[in-house]
Amino acid sequence: MSTDDNAAGTAEEAQVEVVDTFDDTIWDTVNRTLRAVDVRPERSALDLIIHIPHADIIRGLRMLKQDADLQFNYLRCLTAVDNESEGIDVVYQLYSVPKNINLTVKTTLPNENKVIETATTVWKAANWLERETAEMFGVSFSGHPDPRPLLMPEDIDMSDTYPLLKSHPFAEIDVLQGEILGHDRDAEGEG
Amino acid sequence: MVVDTSATEFETQDLLLNVGPQHPSTHGVFRMVLEIDGELVKDLVPYIGYLHRGAEKLCENNDFRQGIGYMDRTEYLAAHNAELSYVMAVEALAEIEVPERAQWIRMILCELNRISSHFMFLGAFGVDVGVFGTPFIYGWRERERIIDLFEEISGDRMMFAYFRAGGLAWEVPLNFPERVREVLESARQGVKDFDGLLTQNEIFIARTKNVGVITADDAIEMGMSGPTIRASGVPLDLRKTEPYLQYDQISFETITADGGDVFDRYLVRLQEISQSIDLIEQCLERLEDGPIMPEKMPRMLRLPEGEVYIRTEAPRGEYGIYMVSKGGNKPHRLKVRSACLSNLQALKQMCVGQYVADAIIVLGSIDIVLSEVDR
Amino acid sequence: MLPTDQLFSDYVPVLIASIAGFILVISALIGSRLLAPFSEEREKGTTYECGMLPLRRASTNVGNRFYLYGILFIIFDVEAVFIFPWVLTFVGVGPLAYWTMVTFVAILGLGLAYAWKKGALQWR
Amino acid sequence: MSTEIFGFDGVNVWVDGLVRVLLIVGFMTVVVMGLIYGERKILARFQQRLGPTRTGPVGLLQSVADALKLVGKEDLRPRNADAWTFELAPYLVFVPVFLGFVIVPFVLDWQVRILELGLLYFVAVTGINIVGWIMAGWGSDNRYAMIGGMRAAAQGISYELPLVLSLLAVAMVVEVPSDSATGESLRGSLNLNEIIAAQAEIPNLVWQPLVLIVFFIAALAELNRTPFDIPVGESEVVGGPFVEYSGIRWSMFFLAEYAALLIMSLIFAAVFLGGWAWPAGLFQDDPWPRWAQALLVTGKAGLFIFMVFWVRASVPRLRIDQLMSFTWKILLPLMFAQVLINGLVLVYDWPEIVLTVTGLVGVLVLVMAVDRAVRHPRPRPAPATQLEGEAAS
Amino acid sequence: MRGILKSLATTLSTFSRRPVTRLYPEGHRDLPERDRAFPVLLWDKDIDEPFCTGCHACERACPVECMTVTMTDNPNHTTNDGNSKRRKIVDKFYIDYARCMRCNICVEVCNFEAIAMNNTWQGHETSVYDRADLVMDLPQLLVQSKAKQLEEWVPE
Incomplete structure (x- = not known):
């Protein structure tokens, strides 16, 4: 599959933009490496972002790691972004120690089936990061060697609620402050 | 083996030893369960999460100024460095140009914070190795002086909340350079003390050399960073590889060691203190008067859509902020890439096959801050 | 004074001291009984496991390899007991006594060397 | 009587x-x-x-x-603890140490008893408290205590040997005036008073520098002091055998520990520094008043105690295997050699300076052995995978 | 051996130095001017009323939501024959010191310079037996400024 093929799926302007903008990045090399995969580039404030379909993600990552020109042998960070109705992005921040280049790999999972292959087969560093992502976003990483929760309590079952999803409520803490308490004290003072 | 024990009825069992979260050489609330055979560690299962406060979720529900305070609390031993990553992420997304003076001051403060954090490590590590209290007080002594300086600048001793997107919250005091030089002078003495106390001590060397070895390849594979990976011989220092602030303007060398053992991690950190002292002196020479905030700063910052992964070299390694903005005054997603979390993954590999006592110092040598691991 | 009397007089304080030692500990414990608070709470009866509940009983067959040291210790301690009387007399007896002891120590030294070679001195 | x-x-x-x-x-x-x-x-x-x-x-x-x-403070006993062992351990730790005071010479002619076999009695009695340590460790039903107790046992018995041999080596060279009729003098005494009296001219540290160092090291180990505080290593096994002890019962261990330190310092002062005797034969004919002698002993013992504290503030803890290797592979052979050399010198009546020279050579050997061990550390015991295989075989 | 001797020499050198610790409650270190303990309200000594108008700016900006402010009409306003120019004034003000994270944001957002971080030792030594006692009300927040025990430092 070539660049033109996957660009064909996007809008006409976007295709022009692709050709124009990514010359100064490592996009060419990445694209050449990931010939067999459907890739789409994007630009972030610092690094190049590429989107890979979630079915091909591990294949793509492994290619990126093994390619002699890229050698992305260092996994900086792995996390997910909850885009609510548009599914969940799983984001891999890669770095190549020998080449000193960075790359962000993104893949989008649909909300109804948040399953993705584990990246621990590519980098061991993915282990805990995936465990954290799994418990925080409900993304399940198939084939993970140690799929226990990492940060969430062991003794409470948190398997149906994922704190970092936008649907998870924020701060339902009973706040000891302000009005109620203050008024009580005033009442005591008066009475 | 001289004696074959397997065939007898006195078959020994492996002992499960629970280390932490409360005491053994309390490195925050970290718990590991060691499976030990005699004194040898056969397996190790780390448990974290006792300090999970959902800092990321909090930051996603707070605006960009409010988030700074929470960043302090993720990395309480090097809060300046944590803030730096955060404000740099905001600046990168909002495309704010930070005035040069603010950058130099940020550098000075971050390096000072690195010194204080490393002193803290040296102290705690000395206690892990078994010197009763002395290194702890040495480390604390130097850290205290630096913290006093921070207090004079920012007003708080640990949770500075001093950096702002665009620059600094307010100007440093007038006697700032002199005070920094004073502190550096005492830090030099601190390095000398530590050097005399530990570096050449035979017992210390015997305890730490060849203990908890991790090779360069493994370290990269595990995603380790900071002094822990540099001790394995990987020159991965973000200040050098991807210079931020004004690090490309000053001269320094990445400090590495090639043993990859506990001793080298100690040594790298000790040398980094001296290096940071150097760096700060260079910074002080370059420090000039000027504004500390860009002239046009909106009262309430609103970011355009976009995302960025900012990484800076914190004392414990790469402190990354992955920030996704969908517009508005709050980040849509904020992920803190914790150096300690990644470093800690390698703990098992470093400890298995070692003695129980080694497991403790290997843990100490990673220099974890649990609030950063759990966030 | 007769030697037995002397011996008796010498070691009476040892007896007294051992009794006194016991009494000291017992009296301290009794004092604590009287002064200190006591409460029966189940939680207090658990052993310290760094804040976690104990995983399982600790007093099990634990593979501590120190019995080898134990055996070596007994051998060498017995030897030391032999050396004690020798120390006091060998100068008077002369070179023969000395060389006998050298032989004795040499044999034991060979034993130590053997154990060393075989790795018995490698703590695990 | x-x-x-x-x-x-x-x-x-x-x-x-x-x-x-x-x-x-x-x-x-x-x-x-x-x-x-x-x-x-x-x-x-x-x-x-x-x-x-x-x-x-x-x-x-x-x-x-x-x-x-x-x-x-409340005196707690864990529910699972082995009642008898747990309760008896403080006695067995404290009483042997206390017994040691019987032979300690404080000033001239004042001690509980002058025993002919003083040193033998000392090593015999103080060795018992290892049993107390093991009992405390085992009886507590606590993992840290157990590991600590085992470590204490291994360390205690291992360092007992250099300690005994170092005392023996000193006892050998002690010159004892025998029958006053013949004017001859014998060699060798275990009587502490005689040992001190023999040092009226020159203290033993001159003749036996190596032994002094070995004694100091072994004493540190016997007292579980840094760098040999492995059984109670706070950062590893919390408090070792005493984790579960609280209140007064724990303080008994503490008391025993410091009492042992006191005894060891007094023995050290007596055996190596000449106790209440002034060096170079000063005030020999006209013994000082007892308070002055006591002051002298305090000073000498205080030196030892100060050294112990100083070392504690400066030196990291050894690891258990290094500790064991150190005593079995370095100290023990060295002490045997020293004992035999002492014997050789005495039997053939060689000049005493040979003792000093051999002692100094021994110190050199010790230093070099330590340096070598540090520079060329042993390979790691066994990688994890091999370990499994070995354990399975 | 040399290394151990060096260690001993190092500790001996610190033995001869002056101790770096101090007796805490007896001897207080001088606090820097910018020291941040907890926020307190300032008292307008000229007009004899708090600077605070209860405008909710700090309440909204507080990251930990530790503040509660209510506003009322100023009885001392010039329209009521008073000498104050503040039309509105603070009625009730609660700060939960147990929640406050001392980030200084309230001071920065305040338009009236009515709030400052306490930079005295009193601000630090706030231990109480009950957490409810850490919720400070208006008189408690004003007491220091009223008694002129505070040399407030407000950035810029």
């Missing part, structure tokens, strides 16, 4: 013994409290701290306050 005490003649042996033991009890309690306070103050100074300051002037009453607090 009667003896003399404080100028009273013909006192019953039992009464005499009782009075002396009671005096020792008082002495020990006061001095141990002082030692605890001293250790805290001295360590604090090594660490640029102030140390205890609150209780009494400059914190002088800190130990008293501690003792009161400990008596008033």
